[in-house]
Each structure stands twice: as C-alpha cells, then as structure tokens.
C-alpha cells in the first residue's frame with residue numbers, strides 16, 4: 001500500500017506536469033500522435049514501463065488519440081506512483 005497524496009501535494013506535482021490535470025481521484029492526460037501505429041507504439045512502450053513498475057495506467061485508445069488515467073487502485077486515489085508514471089509517460093510521448 002502507498003500513501004494517498006494530499007490535495008496540496010497533488011497541486012504541486014501537477015505544477016511540474018503541465019500536460020496532466022486532476023480528474024477526481026485520478027490524474028489524466030490526452031495525447032494525439034501522428035497516426036495509429038505511433039499511438040500503439042507509445043502504448044507498447046508504456047506497457048513495458050508499467051509492467052516493470054507493477055503500476056498500470058487506464059488507457060483509452062481512439063484512432064491516434066490516447067487518454068491516460070492514473071490512480072493507485074489498491075489505495076483508491078493518487079499516490080507518488082502515479083506522479084512517477086505520469087513523468088515517464090510524458091518522456092515516452094516526447095520521444096516520438
């Protein structure tokens with residue numbers, strides 16, 4: 001179990017993650033890739049990171065548009081694991 005973050009800590013984390021917004025008990029970002037294969041490549045790279053960390057995003061795939069929603073299901077809210085994964089997802093998308 002990880003510790004749920006305070007509202008203040010979440011705001012502070014999001015100040016460093018400008019592409020992410022809070023959506024209730026999760027943080028969320030959308031990204032539009034150049035085409036569908038690139039979007040799937042992004043998903044595959046993130047899948048590898050998620051497996052390594054045993055922390056998995058909810059992912060919505062619509063053609064070349066991806067929406068990532070991060071929360072720590074076992075704790076019912078946002079933890080440092082989500083903040084960490086958000087930064088890594090940004091890194092994968094920025095590298096495309």
Ligand SMILES: C[C@H](O)[C@H](O)[C@H]1CNC2=NC(N)=NC(=O)C2=N1
Nearest residue numbers: 054055056057071072073074075
């Ligand atoms: C047993 C295993 O540690 C859990 O099911 C992991 C897997 N991936 C997970 N991912 C996310 N986002 N939240 C979790 O609580 C979680 N739990």
